[in-house]
Amino acid sequence: MNQVFAIAATTVGEAIRRRVLLIILMVGLAFLIIAPSLNELSPRGQQQTLIDISIGILRITAAILAVTLTVYLLPNEVERRTIYTILSKPVHRYQFLLGKYLGSVVALSLMIGLMTLVVILAFGIQQQTWSLERISPLIKVPFMMIFQMSLLAAVSMLFSTFVTPVINFFLSGLVWIFGTLINPIFERWGAQGEASDAVTLVARIAHYAVPNFSNLDIAQGAATAGATQIRGSEAVHMANGIVYAVVYVCILLVVAVLIFDRKEL
Amino acid sequence: MANAIETHELTKAYTVRGGRAFVVDHLNLQVEEGEIFGFLGPNGAGKTTTIKMLLSIIYPTSGTAKVLGEEVGDINIHRQLSYLPEKPYYYEHMTGMEILDFYARLFRMGKAERRERAERLLQRVGLADAGFKQIAQYSKGMQQRIGLAQCLLNDPKLLFLDEPTAGLDPIAHIEIRDLILQFREEGKTVFISSHELSDVERICDRVAILNRGVVKAEGKLEDLLAGGRIEITAENVPESLRDKVQQDGAIVSLHEGRLIVDAPDTISTDGFVDAIRSAGGKIISIIPRRRRLEDLFVETIAEAERGGSVQEVSG
Numbered sequence: 001m002n003q004v005f006a007i008a009a010t011t012v013g014e015a016i017r018r019r020v021l022l023i024i025l026m027v028g029l030a031f032l033i034i035a036p037s038l039n040e041l042s043p044r045g046q047q048q049t050l051i052d053i054s055i056g057i058l059r060i061t062a063a064i065l066a067v068t069l070t071v072y073l074l075p076n077e078v079e080r081r082t083i084y085t086i087l088s089k090p091v092h093r094y095q096f097l098l099g100k101y102l103g104s105v106v107a108l109s110l111m112i113g114l115m116t117l118v119v120i121l122a123f124g125i126q127q128q129t130w131s132l133e134r135i136s137p138l139i140k141v142p143f144m145m146i147f148q149m150s151l152l153a154a155v156s157m158l159f160s161t162f163v164t165p166v167i168n169f170f171l172s173g174l175v176w177i178f179g180t181l182i183n184p185i186f187e188r189w190g191a192q193g194e195a196s197d198a199v200t201l202v203a204r205i206a207h208y209a210v211p212n213f214s215n216l217d218i219a220q221g222a223a224t225a226g227a228t229q230i231r232g233s234e235a236v237h238m239a240n241g242i243v244y245a246v247v248y249v250c251i252l253l254v255v256a257v258l259i260f261d262r263k264e265l
Numbered sequence: 266m267a268n269a270i271e272t273h274e275l276t277k278a279y280t281v282r283g284g285r286a287f288v289v290d291h292l293n294l295q296v297e298e299g300e301i302f303g304f305l306g307p308n309g310a311g312k313t314t315t316i317k318m319l320l321s322i323i324y325p326t327s328g329t330a331k332v333l334g335e336e337v338g339d340i341n342i343h344r345q346l347s348y349l350p351e352k353p354y355y356y357e358h359m360t361g362m363e364i365l366d367f368y369a370r371l372f373r374m375g376k377a378e379r380r381e382r383a384e385r386l387l388q389r390v391g392l393a394d395a396g397f398k399q400i401a402q403y404s405k406g407m408q409q410r411i412g413l414a415q416c417l418l419n420d421p422k423l424l425f426l427d428e429p430t431a432g433l434d435p436i437a438h439i440e441i442r443d444l445i446l447q448f449r450e451e452g453k454t455v456f457i458s459s460h461e462l463s464d465v466e467r468i469c470d471r472v473a474i475l476n477r478g479v480v481k482a483e484g485k486l487e488d489l490l491a492g493g494r495i496e497i498t499a500e501n502v503p504e505s506l507r508d509k510v511q512q513d514g515a516i517v518s519l520h521e522g523r524l525i526v527d528a529p530d531t532i533s534t535d536g537f538v539d540a541i542r543s544a545g546g547k548i549i550s551i552i553p554r555r556r557r558l559e560d561l562f563v564e565t566i567a568e569a570e571r572g573g574s575v576q577e578v579s580g
Contacts, residue, residue, distance in 0.1 A: 006370035010356055017358045080354035085415065088320050088348035088425070089371040090340050264323045 003091050004099040011103020015069055016110065024068060025111055028061030032118045036126035047127060047134070054119045055141050059148075062112050063176050066149040069107060070156035071168040073100045078265050087265070094257040101157050101253060105150045112149065116142040141218055144238060147245040148216040152176055154252040155211065161259040178206075179213040211248050216241040267334065269423050269454035270296035270319065275328035277314050277478075288314045290478035291328065296471075298422070301445065301455040303465040303486075306475035307566060312458040313351065315475075316425050320348055333423060344372065347416035351428040351458075353408070357401035361392055361411050364400060368415045386414040391440065406437030413444055423454045430461050442468060466490075466558040474562060476569040482561065493555040497526040497537050502546035509540050522546075 015021060035054045077083040077100075086096060120138050124130050155175050159168040218234065275292040278285045289311040296302045306312050317323045319330055321338050330337045333345055355364050365383035374382070387396045390410040395403065403411065409429065416424055429445065430438050442464055448455050449468075459465050465472060466486065473483040482489060502524040511517050515528035524546065526537060534551060541548060 002373045003371050006367055010359070010367055013358055014356055081350045081352065082354055082356070084317075084320070084322055084350045085348060085353060085368070085412075086371065087322055088343060088346065089368065089419075090343040090373075091371050092340055262324070265317070 003089075003095045004102065007086070007091075007096060007099025008103035008106060011073070011100050012107045012110070015104060015107035018069075021065060021069055021107075021111070024061065024064050025114070028057060028065075028115055029118050031057045031061070032115060033122055035119075036122050050123060050126065051137055054123065054138065058112070058115050058119060058142060059145060061115060062108070062145055062149050063152060065111055066104075066108055066152045067156050067169055067172045067176070069104050070101075070153045071160055071165040071172065073104060073157065074160045074260075075165050083265060093261050097157070097161075097257055097260050098253065101154065104153050104157075105146075108149050108153060109146050112142055112146055137218075140238075144216045144218055144241060147242055148213050151211050151213065151216070151245045151248055151252075154249040154256075158252045158256040158259075161256050161263060175210055176213065179211045212244075215244050266297045266299065268295045268331070269298045269300075270294060270302075270330070270332055270456060272315075272319075272330040273328055275315070275318060275330050276326045277311070277318060277323065278326045287478045289318070289325075292475075292478070292480060294473060294480065294483075296454060296456060298454050299449070299452050300470040301449050301457065301468050303469035303472035304456060304458045304475065305460075305462070305465060305472055305562060309477075310475040311478040312475060313427055314478075316348070316427060316456070316458060320346075320425065344419060345421055346423040346425065347419065347421040348425045349409075349412045349416050349427060349429055351431065353412050355400045355408065355411060355415075358399060360397050360399055361387060361403070361407075361414075362396040364411060365414055365418060369418050372419050374418075382418055383414075386417055389417070390414045390444065404437075406433050406440070409433060409437065409441060410444075413441065421453065423456065424448060425456045425458075427458045428460065429457065430459065430464050438464075462558045462562055472558070474565045476566050479569075481569045482565045486558070489561055490556045490558060493530045493553060495526075495528055495530050495532070495534060496550075496552045496554055497524075497528070497534065497541075498549040498552075499524045499541045499546045500549055502541060503544055506540060506544045506546070509544075510537055 032054060035057060036050060074083075074097075077086075083096070087093065116138065119142075120135050123135060123138060127134065129135075152172065152175075156168055156172040159171050163171065218238065272292050272294045275289060275294075276287065277289040278287045280286075292311075292315060294315075304312050304315070314323065318325050319332055319337055320343075321340075332342050335342045356367075359367065362383055365386060366379050369379040369382060384393075384396070387393050390413055392407060392410055392414065395407060400408065400411065413429070416426075426445070430441050433441060438461075445455060445457070445468055449470075457465065457469065469486055471483070471485050472489065473480050475481065501522050502519060503522070504519060506524070507517060507519050510524070510526055515526055515532065517527075518525045524541065528537075530553060538548060538551075
């Protein structure tokens with residue numbers, strides 16, 4: 001594992017210095033800082049609106065960061081020949097890939113953590129409150145978002161073993177949109193038989209073939225301010241979501257390793 | 266002596282429109298332990314592809330290869346070898362010390378050992394004062410030296426160096442060349458792919474010249490470069506002497522009394538000198554010219570392009 005951690009640590013160091021990622025992060029942070037003023041424009045002007053806006057910005061920024069960070073991880077290493085010096089050492093290809101992935105997950109977690117901190121500060125200042133009771137949704141949702149983004153990063157990592165970064169960017173983006181917006185609908189069709197048999201079958205296949213990112217969402221109602229404790233059902237939902245993400249990530253990484261292992265570099 | 270590298274019918278082919286393109290074509294190569302072996306060839310000859318196959322970075326289409334007595338693909342052999350790719354890139358945000366620490370971690374070395382080796386190697390490659398500078402601030406020569414330092418972290422038995430002196434200034438060039446010569450004194454096997462023929466001629470024991478994936482010449486340098494030429498220059502030589510000095514293999518030029526004879530070094534110079542002197546000519550110089558690797562390279566590739574066979578010199 002020493003090799004994996006060494007590669008992961010280097011990946012983190014490189015990721016947090018990449019200009020394009022820093023720019024995306026800065027734009028995300030800027031939006032998060034001005035989110036409270038957007039809330040004032042809202043007719044509802046409620047706490048919930050501020051949370052929704054902040055989490056929405058956080059989610060989109062994190063997804064762009066996850067894909068942008070991961071699509072170039074392997075191609076850059078090959079193009080710059082760094083991978084040759086690494087693989088000429090006693091390092092298996094799976095260790096390299098795993099190290100790269102873990103590094104990207106750590107870098108993503110740090111970025112999501114930083115954005116979460118800004119969201120909490122902006123929320124606290126605007127709402128004039130620092131009670132844990134009120135800010136807890138702003139901790140729980142980003143926490144689950146780390147797993148969501150880790151899953152998205154694994155999708156990009158898999159694609160990066162056989163497609164170019166540009167194609168990977170669009171493919172990963174499509175998977176993200178499908179898995180976030182459309183897959184929950186397919187899941188309902190597949191499960192409840194609301195549609196015809198053929199549609200149900202297609203819906204089921206699509207539902208299992210594409211990760212369902214909404215499994216890692218905390219229900220908006222459960223994430224509202226005032227939810228002091230993680231309620232029992234919510235804890236189960238979060239645990240299920242984490243298990244789902246970990247299993248899915250493992251499957252994606254195994255497939256990625258199988259492809260990468262035979263890849264001509 | 267045992268072979269550090271051994272390939273048998275090693276082949277790399279790609280499917281292209283209308284057939285197969287052979288990048289490396291049934292390569293049979295033996296590199297002995299402890300020698301510096303020059304692997305030469307024009308661009309696209311298959312040199313880097315061969316190295317990549319020996320390092321399991323790409324996989325052969327057919328044939329076999331052994332490195333340090335083990336089949337390629339066994340990751341454990343990588344503990345005893347190193348690779349310096351052409352135009353390498355090192356993470357620019359890291360310092361020289363951090364780079365060496367990173368590569369040492371890949372060998373699962375402990376922290377104290379990593380530090381000790383990194384400091385010693387920075388000293389050895391002349392970067393002791395630049396160990397805490399970021400790679401981004403390194404010159405090309407410094408980057409090449411840190412590359413060699415990372416190659417030495419595991420005290421390898423076998424080093425693969427791909428164009429180690431390409432694009433370096435003369436001073437850096439000499440420094441890298443001297444470092445490679447030290448490797449031989451330490452008993453390491455060095456496999457160099459290079460276009461810098463003057464370097465190869467100075468440091469290599471044996472060479473192979475590759476063209477379109479096929480070895481066209483192979484052997485000890487002293488054997489391959491045997492058979493130099495002699496250039497004799499004289500003045501006040503009458504035109505009538507031209508036919509007398511013309512011999513097999515000699516190129517004779519006589520213009521306005523100035524005679525230049527370029528002949529194989531197997532000829533007797535006495536005959537020329539006597540003939541010139543007796544005709545009233547004056548010998549200006551007799552210069553033996555050793556055959557250069559560049560000459561051999563150009564001749565071999567030109568002959569290969571004309572469809573010539575393999576030149577093999579045993580020994």
